[in-house]
Amino acid sequence: MSAAILRERFCLFALLGILCISVSARNSQVKCIDREKQALLKFKQGLTFTNTRNFIYSWKTNGLNFLSTWKSEVDCCRWKGISCNNRTGNVVILKLFSDYRLVGNIDLSVLCELQYLEYLDLSGNNLKGQRIPKCIGSLGHLTDLILSDTGFVGSIPSELQNLSSLQTLDLSWNQNLTAKDLQWLSHLSSLRYLNLERVDLSQAVDWLQSINKIVPHLVNLNLANCSLPKINILPRINSSTTLKVLDLFKNNLTSSTLRWVFNVSQNLIDLTLSETWLQGHIPEGLGNMISLETLYLDGNQLEGGIPKFFQNICGLQSLYLNSNRLSGDLYESLQQLSCSEKTIIRLDLSSNSFVGSLPDFERFSSLKSLFLQNNNLIGSFPKYFGNLRHLSSLDLRSNELSGPLPDFIGLPSLRSLYLSHNQLNGTLPSTIEQLSSLTSLFLDSNSFNSVITEAQLSKLPNLLSLEVSHNFFSFNLSSEWIPPFQLQRIGMSSCILGSNFPKWLKYQKALVYLDISNCGISESMPKWFWNLSLELSYLNLSRNKIHGELPNLSLGNVERDFQEFDLNSNYLSGPLPQFPPNTSLLNLSKNKFSGTLPDCWKGFEELRIMILANNNFSGHIPASINSLQQIQTLHLGKNIFSGEIPILKDCRNLKLIDLGDNRLDGKIPAWIGQNLPNLIVLRLRSNKLYGNIPSTLCNLSVLRLLDLSLNNISGKIPDCLNNLTAFSEIEMNISRAIISHDYYYSGFIINGHSDPFIDNAVVTWKGEEIEYGKNLGLLKSIDLSGNNLSGKIPPSLTSLVGLISLNLSRNNLMGLIPNGIGQLKMLESLDLSRNMLFGDIPRSFSNLNFLSHLNVSFNSLSGKIPLSTQLQSMNASAFIGNNGLCGPPLTKEYCLGDGNNSPNPSINSSSQMNDNEGEESGLISFGFYVSLAIGFIVGFWGVCGSLILISSWRYAYFKLFDSIKDWMYVKAVLFVARLERRIQS
Structure with missing residues (x-):
């Protein structure tokens, strides 16, 4: 037998031996540790699932499958969410993240039995009312601890400082979780990713000093919405060459904090300073961050235009300056982005006060999303909007744009077009039929005046939202037409639809929103329409x-x-x-x-x-x-x-x-x-x-x-x-x-x-x-x-x-x-x-x-x-x-009691002269006084005697007297009031 044949047979037997050893090893694979298995079964006893409208599908498809695998007779290393060390059988990974929606009275401390655990993820579950167990600090092998959005309460245990191997710590979105200090963080020298978003740090006055100690090793730092205390004295800055992502969203930042931000890392690629109470012009310190790719400055009180130092940031991909007080000519502001015009993908300048007409955006060749809504832009569209072959979303709502729509032939990728609340007019251009990728078309609250036909709509097979309300559109669609799309939103308020319900609506099985108000419909509701409405x-x-x-x-x-x-x-x-x-x-x-x-x-x-x-x-x-x-x-x-x-x-x-x-x-x-x-x-x-x-x-x-x-x-x-x-x-x-x-x-x-x-x-x-x-x-x-x-x-x-x-x-x-x-x-x-x-x-x-x-x-x-x-x-x-x-506007110009009442003063003087003359004429003699006495006696007793003897006369007299008294009282009060007013004035 030749040596070659011997070598071939030897290799064959060797290969078979290796296969047998491998199969034997697999059959004798180490199973999970019983102590750890019992701990997990005890943990399972308190588990239930969230049965809410929002998660009705996830708990059925994921939760029940997950629960069915956690059985005592099954090796725990084969349970869903569990991974073990193949050599020792120790549980090293426990992933019970949000898909399972766990809830219940769970004993979290039993997880501390898993001493070799390296990865723990309980994120997105409902553990409200529970505290983070201190014993987690004993899990010395942990590299990843993810407890976000779990409803934890109380203080973060300082025992976490013992997790020296920890690289990822995510405690975000636990709104009732607090930390009085962050000194424990300084011991986590291996930490690369830290997320404390929505954790209450309002009492952690040492937050910047503690973060400053670990920042040279961090790659991602998120302290968004943490109510960070103000920093007035800036510590010595430990700059970082590794920090790439920094998020301080919704904190009240002081100038000292901003100086730390602008000097902590020259290699930042993602910076979020949204809603941080920034005022004045856009901070110049941003000009040194030449590596920035994403910058959020939205929701502040920034003023002025886009500054010139943006010409130094040449790799910018996403810029969010929306919801500020920025102003100035839009064209001039966009000139400052010349260095990044080939890289910008998303540009949001909405809800500011930019003015001017729409410039040519063709030089922003990579642009996918452009948001300019809620500004003061005027004028008409350029005839040719630009060859923006990547543009997917264009939002120009709530400006003062006028004139007809442009030729959209240079926007083949456009999916969302929002032009609502402007002063646009004319008809829909024929080229809109070429926007076959369009999913959202919003033209409402303008002055368009045209007929929308089947031919136009049939060329938009991907349409999901059609909003044309409050224009002068009329629809010419046959009752037999079957649309090629399944709309989720239809808004046709104040359009002309005819007296009947549009029959093509019966084919729209995905409708969520339907507005056909003020459309002239005058029939009763057909049965097919109410089948449609059940899903709305x-x-x-x-x-x-x-x-x-x-x-x-x-x-x-x-x-x-x-x-x-x-x-x-x-x-x-x-x-x-x-x-x-x-x-x-x-x-x-x-x-x-x-x-x-x-x-x-x-x-x-x-x-x-x-x-x-x-x-x-x-x-x-x-x-x-x-x-x-x-x-x-x-x-x-x-x-x-x-x-x-x-x-x-x-x-x-x-x-x-x-x-x-x-x-x-x-x-x-x-x-x-x-x-x-x-x-x-x-x-x-x-x-x-x-x-x-x-x-x-x-x-x-x-x-x-x-x-x-x-x-x-x-x-x-x-x-x-x-x-x-x-x-x-x-x-x-x-x-x-x-x-x-x-x-x-x-x-x-x-x-x-x-x-x-x-x-x-x-x-x-x-x-x-x-x-x-x-x-x-x-x-x-x-x-x-x-x-x-x-x-x-x-x-x-x-x-x-x-x-x-x-x-x-x-x-x-x-x-x-x-x-x-x-x-x-x-x-x-x-x-x-x-x-x-x-x-x-x-x-x-x-x-x-x-x-x-x-x-x-x-x-x-x-x-x-x-x-x-x-x-x-x-x-x-x-x-x-x-x-x-x-007095005016009454025709009665003079009032009684006014010193200037009479329009003719001569009448008063002549009356006074006649009275004086009567006194001196000799008519007042002795016979006058005798007649006066006789008249008094006769008159007095004639009246008083009658009042005494005749009761009905007496009652009538005193009633008259009371009326005169009331009249005199009112006149007196009016006189006093008028006198007081004159004294006050």
């Missing part, structure tokens, strides 16, 4: 002419976080239909619904907006409405409700209550002022309420509109109205005055933001009923008219200097008009008519420069009307019914 999160059919009854909607998709239904201003009738329990907005106002409201509101835990006004609902308002603890707006006005106001003590989030124009009776509840601290609008107008105005209403410090008019309320106006502090503020910021409810509508959040629901209310303004929306918070009105209020106008009213409208008319108020009413300089409307007020109109009325509506008619006012541009421009009817008033 937002449905708006308002301001059409839809008629008929609504079906049972309670079978909707309960797995949605929220569902909103806005069907107002139609011809819908019948009883209130059933709605899903997760409904958050329900607007059925201005329809023909009737009947009583069901008393079954306890299950509606998400309901925030309930608007059922302007219908024919009757009966008592159900008591179970008090269980709506999330309710913010309650509109039940203009129905036929009766009975007392229901108890709403538990609805502490209420901002608006409108129960006006019903048939409610009883007293105004005192709990309104005691239990509803957030109330902004209280409208109980035109009911049958009686009793006093409770003084507890004065506790409503944010109240801006109070309407109790047209009831039977009596008593005095409370003298504590000065506590209504919102009426004492002069609001100049319109955006702050909007009464809105900022919660997300599920399914149509755009770039992380959602439009809030803006509240409205009907207000009697200058004698007319007007519905206010965005300007409702600016109105600041008090209306107590048409009641039986008595007493004086309280002086405390004059401190409400922010009042725009005050109506106290048609009551029984007496006394003088407070002189301090001239302090209400914001008043535009004042009505004090049909009371029993007397005295002068205060001269301070001349200070009411914004007054455009005044009515003081039918009182007992007297004296001259003060001179001012506003008062003399009023119609004379505003002053009639006051016999003692004179």
Whole structure:
């Protein structure tokens, strides 16, 4: 046998031997340590899974599979989430991260039995109320400890300083976790990644000194939203060559802290200084960070333009300068990015004050996302926007751009196009058909005027969101058309769709948001449409002419976080239909619904907006409405409700209550002022309420509109109205005055933001009923008219200097008009008519420069009307019914008692001359005195005798005397009041 054959056979036997040894070794693999297995089984005993709407799928697919593997008869090294050392059998990796959603009374200390553990990840689980076990500091082999978003509470144990091998420590998103000092960090010399985001470090005054000791070895440091204490004295800086990522989001940084940031590492590639209260110009220290690739400076108060030192940062890929106060010409600011124009991928300059027209962005050849919304950009698009073949998202919303759309042929990768709220016009360009990758098209609130055809939409197969509301679009789509896309959002409000529901909608099975309001639809709802609506999160059919009854909607998709239904201003009738329990907005106002409201509101835990006004609902308002603890707006006005106001003590989030124009009776509840601290609008107008105005209403410090008019309320106006502090503020910021409810509508959040629901209310303004929306918070009105209020106008009213409208008319108020009413300089409307007020109109009325509506008619006012541009421009009817008033605009120019009363002084002098002449004419003689005595005797006894003998005459006489006395008293009080006014002035 040859040597070659022998060698071949030897190699074959050797190979077979190796295979046998390998199989034998695998069959005899070391199993997990029993002590560690028992510890894990004990840990498992407290485990359950989060069964919430958000994680209903994850716990079924992941949690149950995970649990099924943790069995005592199975080697723990084969359990899901567990890895062991192949030589020793010790557990070295335990991964139970968020996919499993663990929750329960878990004994975490048993994990300390795993002494050879190297990797521990419990992130994203619900361990609320538990502390980090101190014994974790004994796990000396740990290299990675990840406990983020687990709900840990209490202080971080200093025993963690014993983990000398630790390279990764993540305790982020534990909002009730604190640290009084960070000295323990200085012992972790191997640490490379440190994340303490949302851990409360407000008491850790040594944070910078401790971080400074380990920073030379760190690669990634995240201290975002930690309430870092201010640093006034900067320690010696240990600069780093390894630190690449630094995140200080949402901390209040001092200048000393900023100096540390700008000098700690020259190799930073990712720096986050968002919402850190930076002011003034963009800090120059950033100019030395030439390695930066991502820079977040958004959400500060930075001013000026983009500085020149950005020309030194040539590798910049993402720049976030949004939500600042930056200004200047956009083109000039972009010139400072010339060094990085080939590398920038994402540029966000939104929500600033940049001006100018749109420049050519073609030189930014790598750009994928461009956000310029909420600036002051003007002019039209360039005819050719640029060859940006990578551009995926373009947002130019809320500017002042005008003219037609450009040719989008150079944007083949465009997926999101946001042009809402501009002044664009014209038609859709034919080249929009070439944007086959487009998923979101937002053109709403412009002035486009064209017909949208099947041919255009058929070329957009990937479309998910189509928003063209508030333009002049009309749709020319056949009833047989089947779209190539499955839309999630459709907004076509105020477009022309025809009188029928668009049948092509029946093929849209993924719809989450549908707005076809004010589209001229006039038919009843087809059955296929209600099958569609069961999956929706937002449905708006308002301001059409839809008629008929609504079906049972309670079978909707309960797995949605929220569902909103806005069907107002139609011809819908019948009883209130059933709605899903997760409904958050329900607007059925201005329809023909009737009947009583069901008393079954306890299950509606998400309901925030309930608007059922302007219908024919009757009966008592159900008591179970008090269980709506999330309710913010309650509109039940203009129905036929009766009975007392229901108890709403538990609805502490209420901002608006409108129960006006019903048939409610009883007293105004005192709990309104005691239990509803957030109330902004209280409208109980035109009911049958009686009793006093409770003084507890004065506790409503944010109240801006109070309407109790047209009831039977009596008593005095409370003298504590000065506590209504919102009426004492002069609001100049319109955006702050909007009464809105900022919660997300599920399914149509755009770039992380959602439009809030803006509240409205009907207000009697200058004698007319007007519905206010965005300007409702600016109105600041008090209306107590048409009641039986008595007493004086309280002086405390004059401190409400922010009042725009005050109506106290048609009551029984007496006394003088407070002189301090001239302090209400914001008043535009004042009505004090049909009371029993007397005295002068205060001269301070001349200070009411914004007054455009005044009515003081039918009182007992007297004296001259003060001179001012506003008062003399009023119609004379505003002053009639006051016999003692004179002066313009009345035709009666002179008042009794005024030294200048007579228009002709010669009449007075001639009368005086005639009287003197009568005295000297000799007519007063002895016979005159005799006649006077006889006349007195006859007259006195003739009258007094008759009064003594005839009782009916006596009663009539004294009644006349009392009337004369009252008349003289009023005249005397008026005289004294007028005299006091003249002395004061």
